[in-house]
Amino acid sequence: MFLSSNPILLLGLIITVSYLLLRFLHKTSILYTLKKRWRLIEDRSHVYQFYKVPQFNELMQENQLYRRVFAYLNSLSSVEDSDFANLFSGNKSNEINLFIDPNQIVVDTFLSASVYWSCERDSRSRALVLKIRRSDKRKILRPYLQHVHAMFDEIEQRRKEVKLYINAGDEPERNGRWRSIPFTHPSTIETVAMDSDLKNKIKSDLESFLKSKQYYHRLGRVWKRSYLLYGPSGTGKSSFVAGIAKFLCYDVYDIDLSKVINDSDLKMLLLQTTNKSMIVIEDLDRYLAEKSTAVSLSGILNFMDGIISCCGEERVMVFTMNGKDRIDPTVLRPGRIDVHIHFPLCDFSAFKTLANSHLGLKEHKLFSQIEEVFQTGSSLSPAEIGEIMISNRTSPSRALKCVISALQTNGGGSRGMGRVGQQLGESTSGRFVEECGEPGSIFCREGVHTMKEFRKLYGLLRMRSGRKDSMDLDSVEKESSKQET
Numbered sequence: 179m180f181l182s183s184n185p186i187l188l189l190g191l192i193i194t195v196s197y198l199l200l201r202f203l204h205k206t207s208i209l210y211t212l213k214k215r216w217r218l219i220e221d222r223s224h225v226y227q228f229y230k231v232p233q234f235n236e237l238m239q240e241n242q243l244y245r246r247v248f249a250y251l252n253s254l255s256s257v258e259d260s261d262f263a264n265l266f267s268g269n270k271s272n273e274i275n276l277f278i279d280p281n282q283i284v285v286d287t288f289l290s291a292s293v294y295w296s297c298e299r300d301s302r303s304r305a306l307v308l309k310i311r312r313s314d315k316r317k318i319l320r321p322y323l324q325h326v327h328a329m330f331d332e333i334e335q336r337r338k339e340v341k342l343y344i345n346a347g348d349e350p351e352r353n354g355r356w357r358s359i360p361f362t363h364p365s366t367i368e369t370v371a372m373d374s375d376l377k378n379k380i381k382s383d384l385e386s387f388l389k390s391k392q393y394y395h396r397l398g399r400v401w402k403r404s405y406l407l408y409g410p411s412g413t414g415k416s417s418f419v420a421g422i423a424k425f426l427c428y429d430v431y432d433i434d435l436s437k438v439i440n441d442s443d444l445k446m447l448l449l450q451t452t453n454k455s456m457i458v459i460e461d462l463d464r465y466l467a468e469k470s471t472a473v474s475l476s477g478i479l480n481f482m483d484g485i486i487s488c489c490g491e492e493r494v495m496v497f498t499m500n501g502k503d504r505i506d507p508t509v510l511r512p513g514r515i516d517v518h519i520h521f522p523l524c525d526f527s528a529f530k531t532l533a534n535s536h537l538g539l540k541e542h543k544l545f546s547q548i549e550e551v552f553q554t555g556s557s558l559s560p561a562e563i564g565e566i567m568i569s570n571r572t573s574p575s576r577a578l579k580c581v582i583s584a585l586q587t588n589g590g591g592s593r594g595m596g597r598v599g600q601q602l603g604e605s606t607s608g609r610f611v612e613e614c615g616e617p618g619s620i621f622c623r624e625g626v627h628t629m630k631e632f633r634k635l636y637g638l639l640r641m642r643s644g645r646k647d648s649m650d651l652d653s654v655e656k657e658s659s660k661q662e663t
């Protein structure tokens with residue numbers, strides 16, 4: 179009586195009751211059960227067609243389609259939502275895979291139609307059964323199966339362990355042969371600090387390359403794309419090469435030109451690379467300038483043109499250089515190098531990316547001071563700045579102070595580790611340590627020490643990339659002391 183005379187109270191009551199009811203339905207399985215019942219009713223009102231994909235044929239050979247569909251279904255998120263799924267450990271540690279159970283129905287949607295998969299099992303083998311509405315069959319069956327094929331290829335490609343192939347030249351009988359190891363480089367495209375627009379452009383360029391098979395064929399061109407990564411030492415070129423390989427999930431063939439004995443040996447090496455691979459030549463400028471390879475310029479040009487990769491395709495070629503000024507323009511002409519990517523020294527924006535990734539800092543009161551130092555034209559390579567941050571990672575403020583000191587001391591026009599190492603070495607007893615602040619001085623010393631170590635290691639890496647045949651730590655020391663004097 180009272181309620182009917184007071185409409186506001188009545189409305190409030192209705193809203194409260196509806197809210198409580200909805201909450202109750204959400205907290206319990208009632209909605210889910212209702213939906214299931216509704217689906218059963220809907221099922222009865224349609225005519226379906228069934229397709230069986232047996233695991234084996236009558237000769238007990240495995241049906242490849244079964245393998246593909248099985249992998250595809252297990253990649254669907256609806257397996258996770260099904261009432262019951264099997265859990266298996268995967269190939270990698272901590273990897274858990276979900277697998278469809280024989281009693282389950284997995285629902286997939288394609289071109290806004292629903293399709294249903296179930297798994298049948300008898301004593302000898304299994305089969306996957308596809309159920310499609312008769313009315314949808316014409317529209318979706320073929321494209322759906324093509325979609326399953328394409329998705330399987332993608333899953334396989336992602337699951338594949340990427341390998342690094344190195345051409346061994348030290349044993350004469352092994353010349354022209356590749357040796358492989360698992361490619362475990364930790365860098366990804368994401369971990370390399372670079373302009374985010376540029377990064378996105380590169381990623382979409384790589385993606386569009388992957389999808390352009392027909393396009394290249396129509397043009398009568400070898401389906402390959404080549405990238406030049408150039409910039410000073412320690413700016414992330416090699417790390418980016420690793421990132422591209424992981425992005426594409428391609429095996430990497432790292433050609434050591436000093437181990438290639440002549441042009442035809444280079445051809446042989448290329449012919450022994452597989453499709454979907456990335457062929458890398460690091461420090462090409464150095465080989466060309468120093469003529470420290472037995473391969474001629476025309477041998478390299480032929481290789482870049484992809485003439486001899488006639489029998490295979492889907493290759494990405496990557497060359498790295500410190501600078502392209504002294505390079506014969508024929509090497510760099512369009513078609514030989516499709517994309518030029520510059521790796522600059524650190525600017526303030528790259529510094530902020532490194533501070534975030536290395537120190538977990540998005541903002542800091544010292545950032546404005548650091549920005550000013552960058553504006554004066556000081557810069558170091560990301561490798562140098564990253565190393566200072568790693569050495570002082572327990573105290574972000576100290577790390578930033580050390581970065582400021584290093585930029586002020588070494589950043590004005592220094593382009594290599596040699597100069598940085600020298601000045602850091604000089605400063606261990608004085609200014610550099612003081613500038614990093616009292617409490618941090620010990621750590622800065624440690625930082626300097628680590629920089630020295632890093633420099634040695636860096637020298638080692640550079641010598642290795644210089645493809646010297648023999649190398650030991652002593653010679654690196656000597657080279658370091660030469661730089662210091």
Ligand SMILES: Nc1ncnc2c1ncn2[C@@H]1O[C@H](COP(=O)(O)OP(=O)(O)OP(=O)(O)O)[C@@H](O)[C@H]1O
Pocket residue numbers: 365369370371372409410411412413414415416417418500521559560561562564640643
């Ligand atoms: N842009 C960057 N972002 C994140 N880390 C970087 C970047 N540049 C360099 N580094 C770090 O510095 C180290 C050296 O980098 P890398 O070997 O990729 O440099 P590079 O350009 O290939 O040098 P070089 O020309 O001497 O071969 C790596 O540990 C890498 O992680």
Ligand SMILES: [Mg+2]
Pocket residue numbers: 415416417460498643
């Ligand atoms: Mg490198």
